[in-house]
Amino acid sequence: MLCFDLSLKESMKFSKTPSLGKFLASLFLLFLLAGCQSMAPARAADAAQVDHLLTLIDQRLAVAPMVAKAKWNSGGAINDPPREQLILDAVVAQAKGLDPVFARRFFQAQFDASKAMQLGLHAQWRQQGKGRFDDAPDLGRDVRPVLDQLTPALIAVLEKIQPMLAQPGMPAYIAMRSKVLVRGDLDGEPRRAALQGWLKD
Structure with missing residues (x-):
């Protein structure tokens, strides 16, 4: 339109x-x-898969403010490379139907997007002089189950998306649709991070 x-x-x-x-x-x-x-997928089914992937990316990003609250209260580090590497290795091992390099790049991008959201929120809260949150979630009880549901769903749709990335115009189409379907908090920095590394023109 x-x-x-x-x-x-x-x-x-x-x-x-x-x-x-x-x-x-x-x-x-x-x-x-x-x-x-040239920016649109050749088939409506492909467009539906793109929208599904971007919706799941957005749902994963929606968890980041919960994590940010929990770490704000606990004082836990947002950047924890050793733990992040362990989680990433486990996720890539779970993604047996994907090219391992592609899977690692994709999920690293999702980790980076979440961290960008958390860091941005913490910066805002420091500027506001924010105290402890009364409604901060428990990471193990409230957050991990959500991520555990999203991860296999992302892997399943990525198995369909990965071959499509070779289609002319597909990366540009995904980037365009992301501005509609993925939240634009913090001037869109988390959204951009979520697409970096695995989405190439």
């Missing part, structure tokens, strides 16, 4: 010009619409 609206507006600029202007307008429309089509 965005491409259609843009092409319509641009073509109207030439509507009051002679035939040469109309020819140029038609040529402009063809190029613009071709560019829009």
Whole structure:
């Protein structure tokens, strides 16, 4: 719809010009619409899988504020490389249907996105002089079960998405749809982090 609206507006600029202007307008429309089509998946089923993946990424990011609250109260470190490596190794081992390098890059990006969200929230809370949270969750009881459900769901859809990434325009399409389906907190920094490393043009 965005491409259609843009092409319509641009073509109207030439509507009051002679035939040469109309020819140029038609040529402009063809190029613009071709560019829009190149950003879209070839099949509706592919688009649905992309939306499913991005929705799951957003749901995982929604857990980050809970983790941030728990670590704010406990004083726990947001960056914990040894523990992060253990978790990442376990997740990659679980993703048997994926290329291990791709799986590692994808889940590292999700870890980085979560940390970006947590660090941003902690910076805001320090600036606000925030005290302890009364509703901070328990990481083991409240957070881990949610992540344990999201991880296999992400792996399942990634098995379908990974082959699609070779399609022309697919990475650009995923990046475009992410701005609709993935939260844009902190000027979109966590969202950008979630796509880094595994999504390549």
